[in-house]
Amino acid sequence: MRITIKNLLASLVLSFAASFAFAQGAAPVAKAQVESVNILEVNKDVQAQREKAENQPANNQPIWKSANSDQAHYVSIPNKEAGVLIQKSGQQWRLIRNGVITVWGGWLIVIMAGLILTVFVVKGKIKLHEPMTGRLMKRFSGLERFSHWLMAFSFIALAITGLLILFGKHFLLPIMGGTAYGALLLVMKNIHNFTGPLFTASILLFFVIFVKDNLPSKDDLYWLATFGGLLSGKHIPSHRFNAGEKIWFWAGVTILGMVVSGSGWVLDMIVPNMEYWRGTMQLANIIHGVAAILMTVMAMGHIYVGSIGMEGALQGMKTGYVDEAWGKEHHELWYNDVKSGKL
Numbered sequence: 001m002r003i004t005i006k007n008l009l010a011s012l013v014l015s016f017a018a019s020f021a022f023a024q025g026a027a028p029v030a031k032a033q034v035e036s037v038n039i040l041e042v043n044k045d046v047q048a049q050r051e052k053a054e055n056q057p058a059n060n061q062p063i064w065k066s067a068n069s070d071q072a073h074y075v076s077i078p079n080k081e082a083g084v085l086i087q088k089s090g091q092q093w094r095l096i097r098n099g100v101i102t103v104w105g106g107w108l109i110v111i112m113a114g115l116i117l118t119v120f121v122v123k124g125k126i127k128l129h130e131p132m133t134g135r136l137m138k139r140f141s142g143l144e145r146f147s148h149w150l151m152a153f154s155f156i157a158l159a160i161t162g163l164l165i166l167f168g169k170h171f172l173l174p175i176m177g178g179t180a181y182g183a184l185l186l187v188m189k190n191i192h193n194f195t196g197p198l199f200t201a202s203i204l205l206f207f208v209i210f211v212k213d214n215l216p217s218k219d220d221l222y223w224l225a226t227f228g229g230l231l232s233g234k235h236i237p238s239h240r241f242n243a244g245e246k247i248w249f250w251a252g253v254t255i256l257g258m259v260v261s262g263s264g265w266v267l268d269m270i271v272p273n274m275e276y277w278r279g280t281m282q283l284a285n286i287i288h289g290v291a292a293i294l295m296t297v298m299a300m301g302h303i304y305v306g307s308i309g310m311e312g313a314l315q316g317m318k319t320g321y322v323d324e325a326w327g328k329e330h331h332e333l334w335y336n337d338v339k340s341g342k343l
Ligand code: HEM
Pocket: 139, 148, 151, 152, 153, 155, 156, 210, 214, 240, 241, 242, 245, 246, 248, 249, 253, 299, 302, 303, 306, 307, 313, 314, 315, 316, 317
């Protein structure tokens, strides 16, 4: 006979009834029902369980096996998932989240930081080949810069708080202790949860403003084939954005940004008319973690090139204007279009 909660309960009720009847001296009634039945002999599983309880008093394996069988049982409280005592996939989620995502994701970020540092030390800042002319040309409007910085700052706030939520317990908890770390994480979690929707809005605005300049063109193939002149040091002409920036725009900001946002909305529980099951949240959490790590790694590369990695790049996003020498060297086709009055 299989050990199920039902069988165990039945055995318990029977033994309880027998001892109760014995104690009451109601032998005839009890005899009629249990006299010829030695419950320990009939129910071998129960006997084995009893022996185990004596020999290995701490071993509750059969009970836990049954409780951990992922079956939904009846409960009267109004919670649609309370009938499953232990949800098995929760353990798989925990292993993926604390194993694959934390370990591999952590290494990816460390490797990217190492790569950037190596490029900076070995190659240094990408300098202009021609001297600055002192003549400025307009590269970004006020709205364009606003949408970029809104997206950038909301992303950075999300990245810092998100990384603390994922990795903080490994390096901050031992230093800070539970109480201070718990308080810090509560603040981080709220910043993260409330900045998420702002980030989604900023991506949508950014997409609408910049999509036309990020459509693929045949010049991108040449740029990609030559790695943007990274190895040869030659100028590779490009339109307003080069192929590298377009990859960042489509794969990083648009696709990963939308995946991170969508899964974040599920985790924030703000998607209207959605059923939030435990499994739904676990899946959303894994998708969110993977996409967020990939986006962070790409963003690290972008932030490096857009700030200390390339001479004159940040000026465009800060002031809206770049030097003509910069425009000609990095985006020659765009420069020609502006100069000829086409743009
Ligand atoms: C402090 C951090 C950042 C700095 C210094 C920075 C800098 C820049 C600069 C200088 C440009 C203009 C490049 C050009 O003129 O061609 C730019 C463009 C851009 N940035 Fe950032 N950025 C930062 C953070 C971010 C973040 C976090 C994101 C995304 C979440 C982002 C997404 C973009 C995109 C998509 C473009 C335009 C590329 C295109 O449309 O092809 N930036 N950034």
